[in-house]
Amino acid sequence: MAEEVKLFRTWSSRYSLRIVWALKLKGIEYETIFEDLTNKSPSLLQYNPIHGKVPVLVHDGKPVCESLVILEYVDDTWKHNPLLPQDPYEKSMARFWANFGDDKLMKSIWQLFIAHEKDQDVAAVAALENLKIVEEQLKGKKFFHGETIGYLDLAFGWIANLVSIIEEIMSLKLVDGERFPHLSSWIQNFMDAPVIRDCWPPRDKMIIKYQVGREKHLAAATPK
Amino acid sequence: MAKDDVKLIGAWPSPFVNRAQIALNIKSVKYEFLEEKFGSKSELLLKSNPVHKKIPVMIHNDQPICESLVIVEYIDEVWSSGPSILPSDPYDRATGRFWAAYIDDKLFPAIRGIGTADGEEAKKAAIEPVIEGLAYLEEEFIKSSKGKNFFGGDKIGYLDIAFGSFLGWIRVTEKMNSVKLIDESKTPNLFKWAEKFCADNSVKDVIPDTDKLSEFAKVLMAKLRNPQN
Numbered sequence: 001m002a003e004e005v006k007l008f009r010t011w012s013s014r015y016s017l018r019i020v021w022a023l024k025l026k027g028i029e030y031e032t033i034f035e036d037l038t039n040k041s042p043s044l045l046q047y048n049p050i051h052g053k054v055p056v057l058v059h060d061g062k063p064v065c066e067s068l069v070i071l072e073y074v075d076d077t078w079k080h081n082p083l084l085p086q087d088p089y090e091k092s093m094a095r096f097w098a099n100f101g102d103d104k105l106m107k108s109i110w111q112l113f114i115a116h117e118k119d120q121d122v123a124a125v126a127a128l129e130n131l132k133i134v135e136e137q138l139k140g141k142k143f144f145h146g147e148t149i150g151y152l153d154l155a156f157g158w159i160a161n162l163v164s165i166i167e168e169i170m171s172l173k174l175v176d177g178e179r180f181p182h183l184s185s186w187i188q189n190f191m192d193a194p195v196i197r198d199c200w201p202p203r204d205k206m207i208i209k210y211q212v213g214r215e216k217h218l219a220a221a222t223p224k
Numbered sequence: 225m226a227k228d229d230v231k232l233i234g235a236w237p238s239p240f241v242n243r244a245q246i247a248l249n250i251k252s253v254k255y256e257f258l259e260e261k262f263g264s265k266s267e268l269l270l271k272s273n274p275v276h277k278k279i280p281v282m283i284h285n286d287q288p289i290c291e292s293l294v295i296v297e298y299i300d301e302v303w304s305s306g307p308s309i310l311p312s313d314p315y316d317r318a319t320g321r322f323w324a325a326y327i328d329d330k331l332f333p334a335i336r337g338i339g340t341a342d343g344e345e346a347k348k349a350a351i352e353p354v355i356e357g358l359a360y361l362e363e364e365f366i367k368s369s370k371g372k373n374f375f376g377g378d379k380i381g382y383l384d385i386a387f388g389s390f391l392g393w394i395r396v397t398e399k400m401n402s403v404k405l406i407d408e409s410k411t412p413n414l415f416k417w418a419e420k421f422c423a424d425n426s427v428k429d430v431i432p433d434t435d436k437l438s439e440f441a442k443v444l445m446a447k448l449r450n451p452q453n
Contacts, residue, residue, distance in 0.1 A: 050326065050360065059315075062315055064315070064318045064322070065322055066321070066322055066325055069318050069321045069322050069325065070318070072317070072318065072321065073314055073315070073317070073318040076314035076317060076318075077314045088298055088301040088302050089284075089287055089289070089298070091297075091298075091301065092289045092294050092295070092297065092298040095291070095294045095297070096289075096290055096291055096294050099291060099294070100275060104275075104276075133275060
């Protein structure tokens, strides 16, 4: 029986992109279902009743949720072109850094993005500190695991796209070539990689979406 | 080949540290437990986990591994000849990892929320998401145990460790707030599982006794309300 692979995603979800890239790297054919999260499909709610979020990978009718869990599932199931390192220590470092990316780095960049002007300096310090930590990890490497794209590149992939969008909206430079030479190179290499470059969501649509989102947050948290 | 040198930086009340201890016990790995003093962080901890400065940190042949679930998976992969912790099927592994993430991201903060809720109304509101989460886990237990004693089947597995490590704190929360969370009538499978889990050889000396943990919880709450230098 032929394998059936479906991916529930939205046009802009950075978490869903991780799975798009992973499936492309592995050469897996799949069906895409685009969701409107303001009007979730019954299928999405059936496959992800706990969170109702994207991405959800459905493999032969069985759903897998949470992007980093899905990445490991894809790697466990289709063993060619491995995403994670084979060595247990290297693998544990990859998992550690992916968690850092989502728990600390992304949060601090988001905090900066929605900060009121008076809070921006403090928020920027935290974001830059976390970016510096990532910069250190890239020293002497083209991609996080060496010469080829792997798990951590997919986990951090959102940086390559989202940071420049945030920089444009806020008219500031977060990742400059002088302070972040390795991260800047990585961003360029990753953005242009053949497997990655055709998957980015339309930039103008993203700018509008994030601008609107930012305005909503700033309005809701207006200081007295 | 060098003999395995395993150290675990931790503290007895931490459920995250308990996860690493249980995994090491399952694999019969001898390790040196370096107890952190409550309220301060050792130089070794700061050096081994400079990013988060948190416990647990496992140091294996001088290499530090951080984050409790990362440590558990590492232990399973390195000591592969011992009883396996993660299931072998990719889908079952994904399911276990999904629920472990749910426990860390949603359930544990909700349980903590009961302890910090002020007043009856707030407590009632705080208890609801915990009851909901435990109902999900009751369902998951039925699916994944397939009639056996543990989430992992015949023996303790990844999700047993991820969830079971919180049983000490769940019991403290029940005791200090006069509420039943893992209820024999509402979550009968979890109720039975909890007893079996805590009695298991790999677990019984790890999960702290409820009275001892309650005393610690009172000290912790007092410190949180009156932080001193």
